[in-house]
Amino acid sequence: MLTFLRRRVLTSLLPLLAVVLGVFVLARLTGNPTALYLPENATAQAREQFSAANGFDKPIWSQLLDYLSGVVRLDFGTSLRTGESAAVMALRAFPATLQLAAVTMLLACLVGTAVGCWAALRPNGLADRVSSLLSMTAASVPDFWLAILGIWVFAIMLGVLPTSGVDAGGLSWVLPIAVLMLRPAGVLTQVVRGAMISALGSPYVKVARSKGAGERRVVARHALKNAAPPALTVAGDLAVGLINGAVVVESIFGWPGIGKLLIDAILQRDFAVLQAAVAITAISIFVLNIAIDIGYALLDARVRQKVGAAA
Amino acid sequence: MTLLENPPEAPAPEAPDRPARANWFRMLLADPAAFVSALILLLVAFVAVFGRQLAGDSAIKGDLSLSRLAPFSLDHGWQYVLGGDLLGRSLLGRLMVATQTTMSVVVPVVLISLVIGASVGMWAGYHRGRRETVAMRIADVILSFPSLLMAVVVLYIFSPSIASIIAILAITRIPVYLRTARAESAELQTRLFVDAARTFGTPSGAIIRRHIFPIVLPTLLTVATVDFCYVMLAESSLSFLGIGVQPPDVSWGLMVAQGRDQLRTQWWLSVLPGLAIVITTVSANLLASWVRIATDPGQRWRLTVPRRRRRAAGPTVLETT
Numbered sequence: 001m002l003t004f005l006r007r008r009v010l011t012s013l014l015p016l017l018a019v020v021l022g023v024f025v026l027a028r029l030t031g032n033p034t035a036l037y038l039p040e041n042a043t044a045q046a047r048e049q050f051s052a053a054n055g056f057d058k059p060i061w062s063q064l065l066d067y068l069s070g071v072v073r074l075d076f077g078t079s080l081r082t083g084e085s086a087a088v089m090a091l092r093a094f095p096a097t098l099q100l101a102a103v104t105m106l107l108a109c110l111v112g113t114a115v116g117c118w119a120a121l122r123p124n125g126l127a128d129r130v131s132s133l134l135s136m137t138a139a140s141v142p143d144f145w146l147a148i149l150g151i152w153v154f155a156i157m158l159g160v161l162p163t164s165g166v167d168a169g170g171l172s173w174v175l176p177i178a179v180l181m182l183r184p185a186g187v188l189t190q191v192v193r194g195a196m197i198s199a200l201g202s203p204y205v206k207v208a209r210s211k212g213a214g215e216r217r218v219v220a221r222h223a224l225k226n227a228a229p230p231a232l233t234v235a236g237d238l239a240v241g242l243i244n245g246a247v248v249v250e251s252i253f254g255w256p257g258i259g260k261l262l263i264d265a266i267l268q269r270d271f272a273v274l275q276a277a278v279a280i281t282a283i284s285i286f287v288l289n290i291a292i293d294i295g296y297a298l299l300d301a302r303v304r305q306k307v308g309a310a311a
Numbered sequence: 312m313t314l315l316e317n318p319p320e321a322p323a324p325e326a327p328d329r330p331a332r333a334n335w336f337r338m339l340l341a342d343p344a345a346f347v348s349a350l351i352l353l354l355v356a357f358v359a360v361f362g363r364q365l366a367g368d369s370a371i372k373g374d375l376s377l378s379r380l381a382p383f384s385l386d387h388g389w390q391y392v393l394g395g396d397l398l399g400r401s402l403l404g405r406l407m408v409a410t411q412t413t414m415s416v417v418v419p420v421v422l423i424s425l426v427i428g429a430s431v432g433m434w435a436g437y438h439r440g441r442r443e444t445v446a447m448r449i450a451d452v453i454l455s456f457p458s459l460l461m462a463v464v465v466l467y468i469f470s471p472s473i474a475s476i477i478a479i480l481a482i483t484r485i486p487v488y489l490r491t492a493r494a495e496s497a498e499l500q501t502r503l504f505v506d507a508a509r510t511f512g513t514p515s516g517a518i519i520r521r522h523i524f525p526i527v528l529p530t531l532l533t534v535a536t537v538d539f540c541y542v543m544l545a546e547s548s549l550s551f552l553g554i555g556v557q558p559p560d561v562s563w564g565l566m567v568a569q570g571r572d573q574l575r576t577q578w579w580l581s582v583l584p585g586l587a588i589v590i591t592t593v594s595a596n597l598l599a600s601w602v603r604i605a606t607d608p609g610q611r612w613r614l615t616v617p618r619r620r621r622r623a624a625g626p627t628v629l630e631t632t
Contacts, residue, residue: 282456
């Protein structure tokens, strides 16, 4: 298990390093990074001061070292807007996104598994058509438009839900989650449906049936258990992709999470905050990928055995 | 663009010339949804090319007397059938101009990522070994990071312009083609006909071009059609967030964003441009599933029998993309 984990950690570290280095390289590519940090109307003197204070006049290698040690200490400098530590701002926004993403993924998995199984049991039936409609919508409807449509119908025309913010308690969760859920639920439904159709046609299901196992037991214990690993892999990718949706949904609904922080940082040209938000996202993706690998190893008997043999 | 408009012309590697073409058209007719989608995409392509001329002044010069004109009335000429915005510009006209901007981002992105991803992928899959490992690792790194987040950082540092949007979106989409092309070409290079070509001393570049590429192409075209939707949604999201296409240029996503503040009084300013996006992406998706069936010799018969018999024949297990 440890050998397996060590290898996975090393391969997942690569993207994290690429992001951290990428931000540095991109920022230096533009020439003097003070242009990124300071507002456009800053005086030449202010630029020089800032440049000296942050070590931008030092050689590139020592700048890289400074930057890397800052990343390790989660020190990205202070926000231009608020004067607060950028890392603190990002860490404060992070739980809001995490809650939103966790609830969304949970609901998406439930819906995806339920509709997907139902569709697999009755191919070409009603559930099957619902599932293909769901996945088609998920792949074609822009989430920002769906969010606006939701605000228009439920907040403006019917007046039952708040337009934005988190003040309305449970009600303020409804629209963001509904919009965010669509894509993962649609994709998962298709994956579960496909995996279940092939699992239900396999010999071990026939064996279970011929031994007299009830339909519910066959579906839940035998077929679903074997359909789970591919769904889990896809769910992991979807969770990473949820960040894309979170940026859009949070900035429309005024959700105080990392996505909104990111867009605000861009629109107000606050580079330190941008860096911190990107780094925290990259780190959480890294953790998520490892968690998915462990889950996969626990679910799939073949991987579990190989892991056991290697350790 | 032609790649996406005319999938009926998509080359079937083993099909003979004239009867095959008639066949493709008949197979398109056999699937009404795909046929309508193809027509819609052709219309979008037409508007993308000629929209600016057709819309004329109505998209740029506002007529303040027509400000906030409600849609679905022909009283002020066809240009105002979808209503007008705050400045009295025709919404239909602006939509048509936006089509051009949107397509001028989406089509280059799809083409660039298709060409680069497919070439590197086929090359890596053919040669295997270290070249393959390096290419796949780079693709993994790009894919393992949310594309929008990457675009956000890059567009912060290099100010958003059409060229930089195209560049960043293309980079994030290259791995998709690279993976597909690599997998197929790695499998093909073990086949007998490739061995034969190698024995005759054909250089590897020619083998990839003449023997591997024609077989990989149908798959790549299917991926490209689905990817077309993805890129369109990504472009509109960026524009909607204010870091994509910048005013005075206009794209569909930007129009949704601009109409957002008037949602209470003029819902159509935001809702209708979004509907344009949905209609286009749904069409491309429907067409993509048709292409997937039509280019698969094992599934193609489904398009040659009546619909009812097709349904009775059992479920299709479509690969998820």
